[in-house]
Amino acid sequence: MKRKFDLYAMTWRLPIIFWQALFFVGPLLFMIAISFFVVKNYRMTEAFEFVNWQKMLTRNYFWDSYGYTIFIAGISTIVAMVLAFPASFALAFRASDNLRRWAIFLLIIPFFTSYLVRTFSWYVILAESGVVNAMLGYVGLGPFKMLNTHFGTVVGYLTLTLPLVVILQTVTMANVDKTLIEAARNLGCKPLATIWRVVLPLSKTGLIVAALFCFILSFGDFVAPFYLGGSQEPTLPILILDTTKSGQQWPRAAVVAIMMMATLFTIAFAAIALAYRKGGAR
Amino acid sequence: MKQNRLLNIILMIYVLCIFAFIFAPILFSLVFSFNSQRFPTIPLGNFTTEWYAKIFADPDVWLAARNSLIVSVSTALLATFLGFCTAYSDFRYNFRFKGPYLALILLPPTIPLIIMALAMLAWLSRLGLSGQLWSIILAHSVLTAPFAMAIIRLRLNQMDPDLEAAAWNLGSSEWQAMRHIIIPFCAPAIVSGLCLTAAVSFDEFAISWFVSGLNKTVPVIILEIVQGNIDPQVNAIGTFVFLTSMTLVILAQVFFISRQVKSHS
Numbered sequence: 287m288k289r290k291f292d293l294y295a296m297t298w299r300l301p302i303i304f305w306q307a308l309f310f311v312g313p314l315l316f317m318i319a320i321s322f323f324v325v326k327n328y329r330m331t332e333a334f335e336f337v338n339w340q341k342m343l344t345r346n347y348f349w350d351s352y353g354y355t356i357f358i359a360g361i362s363t364i365v366a367m368v369l370a371f372p373a374s375f376a377l378a379f380r381a382s383d384n385l386r387r388w389a390i391f392l393l394i395i396p397f398f399t400s401y402l403v404r405t406f407s408w409y410v411i412l413a414e415s416g417v418v419n420a421m422l423g424y425v426g427l428g429p430f431k432m433l434n435t436h437f438g439t440v441v442g443y444l445t446l447t448l449p450l451v452v453i454l455q456t457v458t459m460a461n462v463d464k465t466l467i468e469a470a471r472n473l474g475c476k477p478l479a480t481i482w483r484v485v486l487p488l489s490k491t492g493l494i495v496a497a498l499f500c501f502i503l504s505f506g507d508f509v510a511p512f513y514l515g516g517s518q519e520p521t522l523p524i525l526i527l528d529t530t531k532s533g534q535q536w537p538r539a540a541v542v543a544i545m546m547m548a549t550l551f552t553i554a555f556a557a558i559a560l561a562y563r564k565g566g567a568r
Numbered sequence: 569m570k571q572n573r574l575l576n577i578i579l580m581i582y583v584l585c586i587f588a589f590i591f592a593p594i595l596f597s598l599v600f601s602f603n604s605q606r607f608p609t610i611p612l613g614n615f616t617t618e619w620y621a622k623i624f625a626d627p628d629v630w631l632a633a634r635n636s637l638i639v640s641v642s643t644a645l646l647a648t649f650l651g652f653c654t655a656y657s658d659f660r661y662n663f664r665f666k667g668p669y670l671a672l673i674l675l676p677p678t679i680p681l682i683i684m685a686l687a688m689l690a691w692l693s694r695l696g697l698s699g700q701l702w703s704i705i706l707a708h709s710v711l712t713a714p715f716a717m718a719i720i721r722l723r724l725n726q727m728d729p730d731l732e733a734a735a736w737n738l739g740s741s742e743w744q745a746m747r748h749i750i751i752p753f754c755a756p757a758i759v760s761g762l763c764l765t766a767a768v769s770f771d772e773f774a775i776s777w778f779v780s781g782l783n784k785t786v787p788v789i790i791l792e793i794v795q796g797n798i799d800p801q802v803n804a805i806g807t808f809v810f811l812t813s814m815t816l817v818i819l820a821q822v823f824f825i826s827r828q829v830k831s832h833s
Contacts, residue, residue, distance in 0.1 A: 294742045299657040299669075302650050302713070306672045309710045313687035314679075320690050373586040376579035389583070391821055396590050398764065398817045400771045402787055403806035406794050407593035410600060410608055413798075417596065420610045449590055499678075506680020508774070513794065523682040530778070536690055543683040550680075 321540040328534050338537040342545075348525070352545070355521040358436060358511070359504035362443035366451045366500050367493070369444070374455030375481070378462070386460060390453055397449040404445050405509050412438060412514070434516025442510020447500040454499065458492025459485060494561035502550055522546050594810055601803035608800065619804035629789065629805065635701060636770055636785040643708040644766035650709065651716025651761055656750065659724040660732075674714045684711065685778035692779055699781030707779055708769040715768060716761030719824060723757035724750075760823035767816035771809070 324333045342348050377386050396404070411417045412432040422428035432438055462485060470484045471477075486493070504510075508523035517524050522542055529539040596608075601620070605613035623629045654673050658666070676684070688707045692698035697706065731753075735745040751758075773787035780788060786809060793799050 295657070295661055298653045299661070299663070302654045302657075302673050303669070305650055305713075306710065309688075309691075309706050310672070310676055313684070313691035316691045316694065317683075317687040369586065372579060373583045376576075376583050380576050380579055381583075389587075391825075392587070393590070394821060395814055395817050396594065398767050398771070399594070399813045400787065400806065400809045402771070402773050402790055402794075403597060403802070403809055404593040406790070406802055406806065407597040407600075409794075410798060410803075411593065411596055413607065413609075415607060415609050417608075417610050444589070445593060448586070452586065502678060502680070506682060508682050523680065526682050526686055530686055530689070536686070539686055540690070543686050546680065546683060 317540045317543060320537050321544055323537045325535055325537060330536055338535075338541050342538055342541040347520075348542070351520050351522055351525050352549075354519050355505060355523075356549070358439055358515075358521065359443070359501055361436075362440045362447070362504045363497055363501045365440055366444055366447050367455075367497050370448060370451040370455050370496075374452050374459060375485075377452075377456045378459035379464075379467075386456065390456065393449040393453050397453070401446055402509060405442050405513055408438075408441055408445060409433065409513055412441065433514060434518070436515065439511045439515030442514040443504040443507065446507055446510065447503050450503070451496050451500050454492060454496035455489075458489040458496070461492075462488045491561045494557050498554060498557040501553065505550065506546070597803045597806045597810065600800060601807045603800070606800060607798060608803075619800045622801055623804050626801075628784075629786075632784050632786045632789040635780075635783055636787075638701060639704050639708065639776070639785055640766040640770040642702070642705045643712060643769035644762045646705065646709040647712040647765040647769075648716040648720075648758060648761040650713040651718075651765075652720050652754065652758060654713070654717045655720035655724055658721060659727075659729075673717055676711050677714055681711075681772070681774040685775045688775055689778040698779050699783070701780070701783045703779040703781075704776050704783075704785065707775045708772060711772065711775065712765035712768045715764050719761045719764065719820075720754055720757045723754050727753050756823045756826060760820045763816045763820035763823070767813045767820065770816070771813050 320330065321338055322334045322336065323330050324335055324337060325331070377389050381389070413419070414429055414431065414433070418432065419429040422430065432441075466488065467480060467484055470480045475483065506523055508521065508527050511517060511519075511521045512524055512527075515521075520528065522545070526539045526542050526546075529535045529542065599612070600608040602615055602617065603613050604616040604618065650673075654670075658670060663669075684707070688703075689698060692703050692706070697703055727750075732745050732749055735749050736742070740748065771787060773785075773791050776785045777788045777791055784792070786805065790802055790805055790809070793802050793805075
C-alpha cells in the first residue's frame with residue numbers, strides 16, 4: 287500500500303469532484319440556505335428565519351398546487367405506462383432483433399430533441415381550429431377543446447416521456463428469458479395470464495424504473511402544464527417559475543423546490559424498495 | 569396460428585401509431601414552417617418561405633444562434649472531458665467512497681431542470697458569475713457530463729484491462745499508455761459523447777433562461793416568442809433546431825454503434 291500522492295490517479299479522479307462540488311452540490315445546498323433568507327425591498331438578505339416556510343406551507347394555493355402536480359404527473363405516468371406497454375411488448379417479443387434495434391435507435395432521437403419546439407407544435411395541432419379538430423370535423427365530430435385542459439397537459443407530458451418509457455419497457459422485456467414464457471405456454475397458461483404471471487413479474491424492476499423516470503420528468507416539467515394546460519391550475523414548477531421570475535421571491539421559490547425534491551426522493555426510495563423487493567410467498 | 573398472425577399485425581399497427589404520436593410534432597413543425605397560414609390547419613395554405621425569410625432577417629435570431637453555438641460547443645468539450653476522467657477513474661481504480669463519487673456525477677439529470685435552474689441562478693449570482701454566456705456553460709457541463717461518462721464507460725467495458733498493463737510491462741509510462749492505448753480505444757465514444765452533450769446543451773431552455781441574463785440562446789428566444797402568441801416563425805426556427813439536434817443525436821448513436829460492431833469482429 288503506497289500512501290504517496292498519486293498524481294496520475296488524481297488527475298482523473300479530482301476534476302469531477304471539484305467541479306460537482308462547486309457547481310452541483312454548492313447550488314443545491316445554497317438553495318436550502320436561501321429558503322431561510324428574507325427579501326427586503328426586492329433584495330435578498332442573509333438571515334435565518336422560517337418566514338418563507340411558514341408563508342408557503344400555510345397557504346392553500348401551495349397545497350392545491352402540490353396535490354394537483356402529483357395527481358396530473360401520476361395520471362400521465364399511468365397513461366404513458368399503459369399506452370407504451372403493447373408497443374413495447376410487440377417490440378420485445380414479436381419483432382426481430384434488427385427491427386427492435388432500429389426502433390430504439392429512432393426513439394432515442396426525439397428523447398434528446400427539442401422538447402420545447404415539439405410542445406409548441408402540439409399547441410398548434412391541438413388548437414380550436416387546428417389539425418386534429420379539422421380532421422374530426424370531416425367525420426362530423428368536434429370541435430373539442432383540447433388546449434388549456436388536463437388532456438393538453440398530459441399530451442405534453444407524453445411528448446416528453448413516451449419515447450423513454452417505450453425504450454425502457456422494451457429493453458426490460460427483451461431481456462426476459464424466453465424459455466420461461468414457452469414453459470408457461472406449454473404448461474397450458476393462457477396468453478394474457480402468461481403476461482400477467484410470467485412477463486410482468488420478471489420485468490418488474492425495469493417497469494418500475496420506467497414509471498419512476500416518467501413520474502420524475504412529468505413532475506418537474508413546466509412547459510406542458512404552462513403552454514398546453516393553460517396554467518390556471520399551476521403545477522409546482524410553474525409556481526417556482528412565477529415566484530422567481532415575476533416576484534423576485536427566490537427564497538419562497540426555494541421552499542417549493544425543496545418540497546419537490548423531498549417528494550421525489552421519497553417516491554424514488556419507495557419505488558426502488560418496491561422494485562428490488564423479493565417476490566412474496568406464493 | 570392464423571389468429572397469432574392477425575394479432576402480430578394489430579400489434580405492429582399499434583407500434584406505428586405510437587411512433588406517429590411521437591414523431592407527429594416534428595413532422596408538423598416542418599410542414600407548418602413552409603405553410604402560409606398564420607394559424608396552420610388542414611387543408612394547408614400555400615407554400616411559402618416567408619417565415620424563413622423573416623428569421624434570416626432577424627439579427628436577434630443570428631445572435632442567439634451564435635450564442636447557442638458557443639454554449640453547446642464549449643459545454644460538449646468540458647462535459648466530455650469531465651465524463652472521460654470519471655469514466656476512466658471508475659474503470660481503473662477502486663477507492664473509498666466510490667459509490668457516492670459515482671452518484672455525484674450521475675445524479676444531475678434526475679433533478680428537475682426548473683430546480684437546477686433556480687439553484688444555479690441563486691448560486692451563480694452569489695458568486696457573481698450569473699448573466700454571462702459562460703454561466704450557461706458551467707451549468708450545462710454539470711447537467712451533461714453524466715451522458716458522456718456513461719457512453720465512455722460503456723466503451724471502456726469492452727476493453728481488455730490487461731491491454732493497459734501490457735503497455736506498462738513493455739516500458740511505457742502511465743501517461744504514455746493513456747495517450748497510445750486508452751484514448752485511441754475510446755475515440756469513437758468520445759466523439760459520440762461530444763455529439764450527445766452538444767445536443768442536450770443545444771436544446772436545454774430552463775437553465776439557460778434563468779442564468780443567461782441578456783445572452784439568449786436559441787431555445788430561450790423560442791420560449792419568448794411562444795409566450796407572445798402563435799407565430800409561425802417558431803416553426804422555421806424549430807426546423808433548424810430539429811435538424812441540428814437530430815443530426816447530433818444520430819451521429820452520437822452511429823459512433824456508439826459502429827464501435828460495437830467493430831469490437832465484435
